[in-house]
Amino acid sequence: MANPHYDLIIIGGGPAGQSAALIAGRTxxxxxxxxxxxxxNFVTTASHGFLxxxxxxxxxxxxxxxxxxRKYPTVDYIADSVSDVARLAEEFSATTAQGTTMTAPRMLIATGHRDNLDQLDLPGIEDVYGKSVYPCPxxxxxxxxDAALAIFGHGAIKHFVPMMRIWSRNMIVFTNGNSLDAKVKAELQTKGVPIEEGKxxxxxxxxxxxxxxxxxxxREIARQSGFVVEEFSSPATDFAERLGVIAQEENDWGMSELAAAPGTTNIPGLYVVGDARTGFAGIAAAVSEGGFCVEMMAHEVAMERWAALPEDSK
Ligand SMILES: Cc1cc2nc3c(=O)[nH]c(=O)nc-3n(C[C@H](O)[C@H](O)[C@H](O)COP(=O)(O)OP(=O)(O)OC[C@H]3O[C@@H](n4cnc5c(N)ncnc54)[C@H](O)[C@@H]3O)c2cc1C
Structure with missing residues (x-):
């Protein structure tokens, strides 16, 4: 049987992919x-900030x-994992773990990031991550x-601590054996933020x-909840790189952006949105990016179809 052929393949169904699929159905x-x-984010007990x-x-x-x-008949929802992707002459293909291969002239990658909690080197983090210790204030x-907070990290701490005061002034920075930059340390001490540099x-x-x-x-230091400054996440898949996407520069928070908004990459027909693009989009931004990207794509498709019409039928 021939491989199923589509206008668009969306890989990943978090908020970015869901929103992309909705606009794909509507167009x-x-x-x-x-x-x-x-x-x-399935480890979390509740997600916030999305109206x-x-x-x-x-x-x-x-x-x-x-x-x-379900009400959009042109969208086939496939609960499966993509194990391979390829760039063909004028198309992309995706092969799933269950062995189906499909092709389309456009592919949107919305596979998100995965957290590498072991790299935090904080024994016990798996029990509290998403429940009382979080990556995103x-x-x-x-x-x-106003809770007694533990702030774990050292790198981007100079941005993180001032921002955390929005929520609580009762915080202790735990560098977990790493040394803080001398200037940053002096500044935190001047502002009265306690620092624990032990492991x-x-x-x-x-x-x-x-x-x-x-x-x-x-020593056992009582704390009610906490935030990690770096969660050491990495792209959940290497599909974008495998298909030839060249990453943009890293932003101030050390997140490398794989594509410019609204998801267009250096490979025509290949788009990257949501966490897969920026590392940590948040739900509202992921929804916005996924939908907007497909709206832009629909413009391209419409213009291609328009250009292909014989002159006397326009
Ligand atoms: C602990 C925690 C708590 C958070 N809390 C909040 C919050 O309260 N509010 C908020 O706005 N944001 C929160 N975030 C951030 C938010 O989860 C992400 O920014 C958002 O989910 C990004 O959406 P996305 O669609 O880009 O990626 P994701 O939501 O990560 O979705 C990616 C999807 O792709 C799928 N996928 C991956 N690989 C493949 C493959 N090979 N084949 C097929 N599918 C694949 C995954 O299974 C997943 O369903 C939190 C994050 C974490 C880690």
Whole structure:
């Protein structure tokens, strides 16, 4: 049997891919929407900051998206994982773990990032990540306002600490054995922010709630919740690089951007949106990027079809 052929293949069905699929359906593009259904934020208890779904678990967004996409007959939702991608003469192909290969002249990568928590070297982090220790203060700071916070990190700390004061002035910086830049350290001390430079032996918790940061020297420092400055994430797939996308420069937060907004890359027909593009988009931005990217794509498709019409039929 011939491989199924589409106008567009969307790989990844987090908020960026879901929104892309919605606009693809509404612009009547024949779309393969392939999703492994295993995003990085499923570890969290609730996601915040996305209007109408503030406080919902990410699985609720996926369930609603799947339900609403059912009414668009040109969108095939495929719950599967893409294991291989290729660039053909004028098309792209995607092969899934279940062995289906499909082709399309356009491909949108929305596979997100994955967190490499082991690189944090914080024993016990898996028990609290997304439950009382988080990567994003805009996502979870409000729920921990005025709490006794632990801030884990050293690199971008000079940006992070001033911002965290939006939510709590009760914070201790734990560098986990790393030395802070002398100027940054002096500045934090002048502003009255305590710093612990010892190695963290364990994050003690009860039912996902952080209770103490235990240091190598045996001290147990009571804390209610925390934030990690770097979560050491990396792209969930290397599909963009494999297809020839050249990364843009890193931004001030050390995030490399794989494509310019709205997702266009140096490879015609190949788009990257959401966390896959920026490292940490947040739900609202991921939704915006996915939808806008496909709107721009629909313009291109319409103009191509227009140009291909014989002159007397225009
Ligand atoms: C702990 C935590 C808490 C967060 N809380 C919030 C919050 O409260 N508010 C907020 O706005 N943001 C939050 N974020 C950030 C938010 O989760 C992301 O920015 C957002 O989900 C990015 O959307 P995305 O669609 O780009 O990627 P993702 O949501 O990561 O989705 C990527 C999708 O691609 C799929 N995929 C990956 N590889 C393949 C493959 N090979 N084949 C098929 N599918 C594949 C995955 O299974 C996944 O479903 C949080 C992040 C974390 C880690």
């Amino acid at each position: 009547r593009m024949k779309t393969a929407f392939i999703n492994a259904e295993n995003p990085r 109408t779904r503030d406080g919902a678990h990410p699985s609720e967004l996926l369930a609603v998206a799947k339900d609403q996409l 805009f996502c979870d700071g409000y729920e921990h306002a 963290v032996a364990n994050l003690r918790s009860t039912g996902g709630s952080l209770t103490h940061v235990v240091l190598d020297d045996g």
